Amino acid sequence: MATAAAHAHPLSSISKPVGDWVHSIAELTQPEAIHWCDGSDAEYRQLMTELQQSGELLKLNPEHFPNCFLARSHPSDVARVEHLTFVCTTNPEDAGPNNHWMAPADAHAKMRELFKGCMKGRTLYVVPYCMGPIDSPYSRCGVEITDSAYVVINMALMTRMGRAALERIGREGSFVKGLHSTGELDPNRRFIMHFPEELAIESFGSGYGGNALLGKKCHALRIASYQARNEGWLAEHMLIVGLQNPQGETHYIAAAFPSACGKTNLAMLIPPGSMPGWKVFTVGDDIAWLHPGPDGRLYAINPEAGYFGVVPGTNPKTNRNAYEMIRRDTLFTNVALTADNDPWWEGLEGGTPVIDWQGRPYDTKHGPAAHPNSRFTVSAKKNPNYSPEADSPRGVPISAIVFGGRRRGVAPLVYEARDWNHGVLVGASVASETTAAAIGEAGVLRRDPMAMKPFAGYNFGDYWNHWLAIGAKLKHPPRIYHVNWFRRDANNKFLWPGFGDNLRVLEWMLKRCAGAAEATETAIGYLPRAKDLNLAGLDIAASALEQLLSVDAREWRTEAADMGRYMDEFGARTPAALRAEVQALQQRLA
Ligand code: OXD
Numbered sequence: 001m002a003t004a005a006a007h008a009h010p011l012s013s014i015s016k017p018v019g020d021w022v023h024s025i026a027e028l029t030q031p032e033a034i035h036w037c038d039g040s041d042a043e044y045r046q047l048m049t050e051l052q053q054s055g056e057l058l059k060l061n062p063e064h065f066p067n068c069f070l071a072r073s074h075p076s077d078v079a080r081v082e083h084l085t086f087v088c089t090t091n092p093e094d095a096g097p098n099n100h101w102m103a104p105a106d107a108h109a110k111m112r113e114l115f116k117g118c119m120k121g122r123t124l125y126v127v128p129y130c131m132g133p134i135d136s137p138y139s140r141c142g143v144e145i146t147d148s149a150y151v152v153i154n155m156a157l158m159t160r161m162g163r164a165a166l167e168r169i170g171r172e173g174s175f176v177k178g179l180h181s182t183g184e185l186d187p188n189r190r191f192i193m194h195f196p197e198e199l200a201i202e203s204f205g206s207g208y209g210g211n212a213l214l215g216k217k218c219h220a221l222r223i224a225s226y227q228a229r230n231e232g233w234l235a236e237h238m239l240i241v242g243l244q245n246p247q248g249e250t251h252y253i254a255a256a257f258p259s260a261c262g263k264t265n266l267a268m269l270i271p272p273g274s275m276p277g278w279k280v281f282t283v284g285d286d287i288a289w290l291h292p293g294p295d296g297r298l299y300a301i302n303p304e305a306g307y308f309g310v311v312p313g314t315n316p317k318t319n320r321n322a323y324e325m326i327r328r329d330t331l332f333t334n335v336a337l338t339a340d341n342d343p344w345w346e347g348l349e350g351g352t353p354v355i356d357w358q359g360r361p362y363d364t365k366h367g368p369a370a371h372p373n374s375r376f377t378v379s380a381k382k383n384p385n386y387s388p389e390a391d392s393p394r395g396v397p398i399s400a401i402v403f404g405g406r407r408r409g410v411a412p413l414v415y416e417a418r419d420w421n422h423g424v425l426v427g428a429s430v431a432s433e434t435t436a437a438a439i440g441e442a443g444v445l446r447r448d449p450m451a452m453k454p455f456a457g458y459n460f461g462d463y464w465n466h467w468l469a470i471g472a473k474l475k476h477p478p479r480i481y482h483v484n485w486f487r488r489d490a491n492n493k494f495l496w497p498g499f500g501d502n503l504r505v506l507e508w509m510l511k512r513c514a515g516a517a518e519a520t521e522t523a524i525g526y527l528p529r530a531k532d533l534n535l536a537g538l539d540i541a542a543s544a545l546e547q548l549l550s551v552d553a554r555e556w557r558t559e560a561a562d563m564g565r566y567m568d569e570f571g572a573r574t575p576a577a578l579r580a581e582v583q584a585l586q587q588r589l590a
C-alpha cells in the first residue's frame with residue numbers, strides 16, 4: 001500500500017499547518033512513501049496484513065484467540081526509558097528537578113541529526129488523533145508522524161484516530177506535533193524529547209509503547225499537564241471508575257497509582273460474591289483529564305480509547321474482565337507462546353510456555369517466559385464493563401480522588417485527607433516501590449508524587465501550586481484518600497487480599513462522601529475502624545486488620561521529615577501552603 005500510495009492522500013481535510021509540517025518532516029526524514037491514516041477498518045486490516053507479511057506480527061491460535069496477534073520488541077526496548085526522557089523548556093527551572101532537562105535548541109539540533117534521512121526506504125505514516133471524545137470541549141488533538149506500522153495500529157486501538165480527528169484539527173488550527181522514528185533501536189541513540197512551550201514531541205530509537213505511542217504518556221500526560229496548568233485543568237495518571245451501589249446510585253472515583261500497581265485491575269474490578277448488587281463501570285484505566293465544572297464539581301474525561309495493560313498476573317481470579325477481554329481482537333507484545341500458539345504469561349494459571357518472549361525455546365535459566373512488562377493493547381469498547389458515560393463530552397463528576405503506592409509498610413490500608421490542601425500533601429507524598437514498567441531496578445522505594453514522577457511536564461513545585469489553585473476553584477471538591485493494597489506482614493505476606501475486595505474500601509469512601517460512614521481521626525487523617533468496613537464474607541484475621549488500620553507515630557515522624565526534605569528539593573517553587581501542611585502534620589505527630 002505504502003509504495004502505491006506514495007505521497008498521495010485520500011483526505012480532503014488537511015489544513016495548511018498540518019500539510020506544511022508533514023512536508024517539512026518528509027524533507028528531513030526522506031521517506032520512500034507517505035501514508036495519511038484515515039482510521040478506517042480497511043486501513044487497519046491492510047496494516048495488519050502487511051505486518052504479518054513482514055514477520056513483525058504473528059497470528060495467534062485463531063480458535064482460542066480470534067483476531068489476536070503477537071509482536072516482539074527488541075530485547076533492549078521493553079519499557080519506558082526515564083533516563084533518556086527530557087523536558088526541554090527555555091528555563092531549566094520550569095522543567096524542575098523532577099525532570100531531565102535539555103535546552104530546546106540543543107535538543108532540536110541533536111534530534112535533527114538523528115532524524116536526518118532516517119526514513120529512507122520506509123513509509124512515513126501521518127497519524128491524526130484526538131485525545132478524548134471527538135465532540136468534547138475538553139479533548140485535545142495531535143498528529144504523530146511515525147515510521148512504524150506497529151505504532152499506527154496501537155494508536156488506532158488507543159486513540160480516536162483518523163479522519164474525524166484531522167477534521168477537528170482543521171477547525172481548531174492547533175495540535176500537538178509528535179515526531180517518532182524507531183531508528184536503529186540503538187539505546188545509545190534513543191531520546192524522548194518534550195517541548196511543552198512548542199506543544200511538540202520528538203522520539204527516536206524506541207518502538208516501546210510509552211516511548212513511541214506519543215498520544216499516551218508524552219502527549220496526554222507530559223505535554224497536557226503543561227497545557228492544563230496554563231488553561232486551568234489537570235492532566236493526571238489516574239484511572240476513572242464508576243461504582244453503582246445496590247441502591248442503583250453511581251459515583252465516580254479517580255485514582256492515581258504508579259505504573260504496574262493495579263490501575264487496570266481497579267478500573268475493571270469485579271465485586272466479590274459477598275457484595276451483591278454492586279456494579280462497576282470502567283471509564284479509563286490510566287489517564288484522566290480533570291476540569292472544574294460549572295456546578296463547582298470536578299469532571300473527568302479519559303483521553304484514551306483503549307488499554308495498554310500489563311499482561312503478567314492477569315487471570316480469572318485477579319481480573320476476570322481483562323482475562324476475558326484479551327481473548328479476542330487483542331495485540332500482545334512480548335508474551336510467551338504455548339505449543340498451541342496461544343499466548344502465555346506468568347500468573348496465567350494454566351498452559352505451558354514453550355517459546356519465550358524473545359522467540360527462543362523456553363528455558364527457566366533465561367528468566368520469565370513472558371517479559372514482566374509484556375502488554376496487551378485492546379480497544380476499550382471490548383471491555384464488557386465499558387461505561388456508557390465514557391464517551392460523554394462533559395465527562396463524569398468525581399466524588400473521590402484516591403492516591404496510592406506499593407509499600408510494604410508505613411502506609412495503612414486507607415486514610416482520608418482532612419481537606420483539599422491536606423489531600424494535595426497526601427498526593428505529593430506518594431512513594432512506591434519501582435516496577436518493571438520502566439528500565440531500572442525494581443522494588444526500590446521512591447517518591448512518586450501523584451504517581452506523576454515520570455510524567456509531569458513541568459516543575460513539581462509549580463504543579464503542587466496548581467493543584468492547590470484548582471481546589472480553591474471547586475465549590476464541591478472531591479474528598480481525597482490514600483490507599484495501600486500492598487502492605488505486608490513480618491513474613492513478607494500481603495495483609496490485604498486486594499483485587500475485588502478493594503471494593504470494600506471504596507464503599508467506605510463513598511459512604512464517607514455521603515456522610516454515612518464513621519472514621520477515627522488520627523494524626524495523618526481519618527481512618528476506618530474495622531467495624532466501619534463492610535467485611536461480610538471476607539476471611540481475614542483480626543490481627544491483619546489491626547496492622548492494616550494502624551498508624552505508627554514513630555514511623556510517620558520519619559515519613560513526614562522525609563516528605564519535608566523531598567519538598568525542599570523544589571526550593572522556592574514549593575508552595576508555602578504545602579510546607580505549612582507538612583508542619584501541621586509534624587505537629588499532630590509530635
Ligand atoms: C503505562 C505506565 O504504560 O505507566 O501505563 O508505564
Ligand code: MN
Binds near residue numbers: 260286
Ligand atoms: Mn500508566
